[in-house]
Amino acid sequence: MNELRISGKAILQRGREQSLARFHPWVFSGAIAQITHGLPDGCWVSVEDAAGKIMGYGHYQKGSITIRMVIFGENFNPDVYNEKVAGAINFRRSINLPDEKTTAWRLIHGEGDGLPGLVIDIYDNVAVVQAHDAGMSADRQHIAGALMKNLGDRITAVYFRDTNSEAGQYISGSATSPGEVLEHGNRFMVDWEHGQKTGFFLDQRENRSLLSEYSQGRRVLNTFSYSGGFSVYALKGGAALVHSVDASASAIALCEENIRRNGFDPAVHKCFTADTFEFLKKGETHYDLIVLDPPAFAKHKDARHQAMKGYQRLNAEAMKVIATGGILFTFSCSQVVDRQLFYDTVMSSAIHAGRQARVIGHLSQPPDHPVSAFHPEGAYLKGLILHIS
Numbered sequence: 403m404n405e406l407r408i409s410g411k412a413i414l415q416r417g418r419e420q421s422l423a424r425f426h427p428w429v430f431s432g433a434i435a436q437i438t439h440g441l442p443d444g445c446w447v448s449v450e451d452a453a454g455k456i457m458g459y460g461h462y463q464k465g466s467i468t469i470r471m472v473i474f475g476e477n478f479n480p481d482v483y484n485e486k487v488a489g490a491i492n493f494r495r496s497i498n499l500p501d502e503k504t505t506a507w508r509l510i511h512g513e514g515d516g517l518p519g520l521v522i523d524i525y526d527n528v529a530v531v532q533a534h535d536a537g538m539s540a541d542r543q544h545i546a547g548a549l550m551k552n553l554g555d556r557i558t559a560v561y562f563r564d565t566n567s568e569a570g571q572y573i574s575g576s577a578t579s580p581g582e583v584l585e586h587g588n589r590f591m592v593d594w595e596h597g598q599k600t601g602f603f604l605d606q607r608e609n610r611s612l613l614s615e616y617s618q619g620r621r622v623l624n625t626f627s628y629s630g631g632f633s634v635y636a637l638k639g640g641a642a643l644v645h646s647v648d649a650s651a652s653a654i655a656l657c658e659e660n661i662r663r664n665g666f667d668p669a670v671h672k673c674f675t676a677d678t679f680e681f682l683k684k685g686e687t688h689y690d691l692i693v694l695d696p697p698a699f700a701k702h703k704d705a706r707h708q709a710m711k712g713y714q715r716l717n718a719e720a721m722k723v724i725a726t727g728g729i730l731f732t733f734s735c736s737q738v739v740d741r742q743l744f745y746d747t748v749m750s751s752a753i754h755a756g757r758q759a760r761v762i763g764h765l766s767q768p769p770d771h772p773v774s775a776f777h778p779e780g781a782y783l784k785g786l787i788l789h790i791s
Contacts, residue, residue: 487552506525585631
């Protein structure tokens with residue numbers, strides 16, 4: 403494994419260094435006055451202000467966000483991955499992760515842990531690395547080395563997933579997927595090789611737990627259910643009936659397995675392989691509690707307008723079939739949709755559906771998905787708990 407090295411240099415336009423002075427990790431193409439010609443995507447570059455002062459170092463990639471800063475300051479640190487992984491572990495220990503009842507947790511959350519474009523989730527003894535940019539993909543062996551150095555007594559395998567490729571690979575050790583993990587004592591099978599994202603949606607852990615408190619005696623609909631996270635918690639909370647809906651047959655199979663593993667009565671749970679919008683339109687059951695946790699409807703600003711139409715339609719359809727006095731848990735994980743825009747869209751859905759809605763809770767991501775104070779864009783998950791009458 404070769405040592406990390408600097409391949410080029412970027413010089414900023416005069417005055418455009420202010421965001422880096424405030425530790426924002428993104429350098430946009432329009433902020434760059436000069437850059438080394440012919441740089442390959444994923445290489446390391448130094449970043450200087452117009453006066454020649456080194457502001458830091460990051461990964462280069464052609465695009466609107468041209469450089470993602472990993473190191474701030476004049477000194478380049480070739481041991482940066484080891485130090486940042488060690489710091490992330492210490493932070494998770496300070497928030498009591500993992501523990502005997504929760505063995506699935508996020509170790510690295512991109513910019514929130516000072517490693518833009520990198521996600522690392524731990525599933526018991528397997529670390530799943532997901533690279534969202536070329537730099538983190540190129541440095542995968544360094545990342546694996548840092549994981550084994552700091553967690554070698556806990557993890558036995560490192561599995562790598564690149565968002566630009568369907569295929570993944572073990573870059574250290576091996577494991578059998580799906581594998582079982584615990585979350586608040588609940589059992590889940592996680593397929594990190596073929597599942598969505600890294601295999602499980604860890605960002606909803608605390609929201610799933612909260613939903614359990616609202617579930618006693620209620621008829622619950624979990625849409626976009628994937629592997630049944632919210633469904634398991636609803637049953638744990640004493641729901642009278644739970645329906646799980648997802649368009650993916652493989653997700654539904656995993657959901658059914660998770661219900662079985664937790665020992666619930668199969669008579670109170672039923673899965674439907676169906677499009678959520680079409681399922682809601684049929685309105686065959688009036689539910690007391692509905693979960694709307696769709697995938698990101700907008701991954702870039704150009705898609706935001708159409709995404710808001712999708713959120714409005716989805717929430718309106720759910721409000722049409724929810725019982726009077728029902729509870730709606732509704733979410734958006736689109737980073738380009740801010741909290742106020744999501745709130746306004748959901749409220750317009752209530753008007754469209756002709757229902758009264760009262761906000762009884764605001765939801766977000768858990769503490770192992772931290773948001774850097776200098777990168778507010780990292781607060782991507784937003785949710786509302788509504789009482790519908």
